[in-house]
Amino acid sequence: MYRGALLVIGLSASVPVAAQSGDDVVRLTRLVEAQQAQIARLEARLAAIEGAAARPAADAATIASPASAAPPAALAQARPPAPLGQALPSDAHPPSLEQRLARIERAQRDDGHIDWSKGTPEFTSADGRFSFRPRGRALIDWATTTGSEQPGRNMTATQARSLRLGFEGGIGKHLSYLLEGDFADNEVAIKSAYIAWTTAFMGQQAEFALGNRLNDRGLDGSSGTISVPFVERNFVGQGIIPVRGFFGLGAAARVYGDGWHVGVQVSGDDISNPGNESDGLTIGARAHWNPIRTADWLVHLGLWGFHERIAADAARPSRSIAVGGFFNDNLRILPGTFTGARSGNALGYELGLFRRALWAYGEYGGRRLENIAGTRIDQSAWAVSAGWFLTGENSPYLSRGGVWSRPKVLRPVTSGGRGAIELATRYEELDYSDNATGGRGTALTLGVNWYLNNFVRLQLNAIDWTIANPTQRSGATDHGQTLIGRAQIAF
Known part of the structure; x- marks a missing residue:
């Protein structure tokens, strides 16, 4: 009886322990099975990625889809046993997950990179030392002029204001290049064509360039047509300009600081100069400063000027200025005749105020010409x-160089939004009348810009203009209105 009692007590004590051990084994078994299933899924996804990298692009989508990913057992192929004494094939013991992931990461580091954020693909090598990106723009205008006393100015027409194609890129950390050709106003011309070296200079970033480059001259004059708020630059940017035009073939240096920059440019004639006379020489400089730059406010101050020695073969020391768009050659402010021009000096001032979605800007420029007499x-x-x-975007001003940029559209049309809508107005005056044969004119412009996204803009400008050209109709003043619409895409 004593032995029987001890046996009963022992069995009673072991039952809970056995039950508890059984529960732990069940939980551990379930955990192992879950981990095995997760590893199997990871193996399948990894195999799909490796297969997509090894097969043609047409098969990659099918391999990478979760529905078609097969488990490792289905991917393995039956192989006959290896003869005795012979090494097993290399895939008999497949590499671990860590090794396979490391191999994929190495392959990705060796591949190039493609970035579409600028609208066209920018190709960058794996080490980041080489880059290349195509550039382009198309500006198509429709315009009509009414109200003029001269019937030839009342016209309706369409025009390709600018069709431009080019490329840019970089070599190493410091060297960059840019080349663009343009069809505009019924002419084909080379625009930007230069190489630049960017480096540190006296603790600031500096850029040194050789080639054909846009002037650094006023806020509008230093900005591209695709960035200014109106269909054309203001009268200061168009009229107070060297003989060589907006671009100069030569050397340029710019130093950029925190909210300021200083630039100097030395150049000869336009890049398309015929080459039958010595070039002229233009030395220009510009500086800008943002004395106030907070989250809400920004103040822009600018000063620029140039001195030019005019070439003997210069046919026109000054250019006629389009008042109602470049489509209407009959509607221009004429500079008059000034023979034997040998030098010119110009000076300009800039003042701008920006507050988030609001901006205001004023500019003045003057130029004095002297001839051989x-x-x-x-x-x-x-x-x-x-x-x-109206849609809340910040004013598209770039403080790095004191130039217009393009807005970052908050809700692009291409993403289901309404785009960015900007209202703008401008009043301007140009006076060539110190020359007895020169004209003068004014223009009041009301404009609306609709940015569908960061690359596409639709514009409408309504211009009320007045001009007086002494050599036309005995100096009679003319007045009228022009309506211009533009479709723009620029990358």
């Missing part, structure tokens, strides 16, 4: 403008 004439222009983004 010692006669001097003065030219001047000024413009004031303002704008407001």
Whole structure:
């Protein structure tokens, strides 16, 4: 009886322990099975990625789809046993997950990178030392002019304002390049064509360039047509300009600081100069400063000028200025005749105020020309403008160089939004009348810009203009209105 009692007590004590051990084994078994299933899924996904990298692109999508990913057992192929004494094939013991992932990461580091954020693909080598990106733009205008007393100015037409194609890129950390050709105003021309070296200079970033480059001259004059708020630059940017035009073939240096920059450019004639006379020489400089730059406010101050020695074969020391768009060659402010021009000097001032979606800007420029007989004439222009983004975008001002940029659209149309809508107005005046044969004119512009996304813009400008050209109709003043619409895509 004593032995029987001890046996009963022992069995009673072991039952809970056995039950508890059984529960632990069940939980451990379930955990192992879950981990095995997770590893199997990871193996399948990894095999799909490796297969997509090894097969043609047409098969990659099918391999990578979760529905078609097969488990490792189905992917393995039956192989006959290896003869005795012979090494097993290399895939008899497949590498671990860590080794396979490391192999994929190494392959990705060796591949190049493609970035579409600028609208066209920018190709960058794996080590980041080489880059290449195509550039382009298309500006298509429709315009009509009414109200002029001269019937030839009342016209309706379409025009390709600019069709441009080019490329840019970089070599190493410091060297970059840019080349663009343009069809505009019924002419084909090379625009930007230069190489640049960017480096540190006195603790700031500096850029040194050789080639054909856009002037650094005023806020509008230093900005591209695709960035200014109106269909054309203001009268200061168009009229107070060297003989060589907006671009100069030569050398340029710019130093960029925190909210300021200083630039100097030395150049000869336009890149398309025929080459039958010595070039002229233009030395230009510009500086800008943002004395106030907070999250809400930004103030822009600018100063620029140039001195030019005009080439003997210069046919026109000044250019006629389009008032109602480049489509209407009959509607221009004429500079008059000034023979024997040998030098010119210009000076300009800039003042801008930006507050989030609001901006206001004013600019003045003056130029004095002198000919070989010692006669001097003065030219001047000024413009004031303002704008407001109804959709809340910040004003597209780039403090690095004191130039116009393009807005970052908050809700692009291509993503289901309404785009960015900007209202703008400008009043400007150009005066060539110090020359007895020169004209003068004013223009009031109301504009609306609709940015569908960061690369596409639709514009509408309504211009009320007045001009007086002494050599046309005995100096009679003319007045009228022009309506211009533009479709723009620029990358």
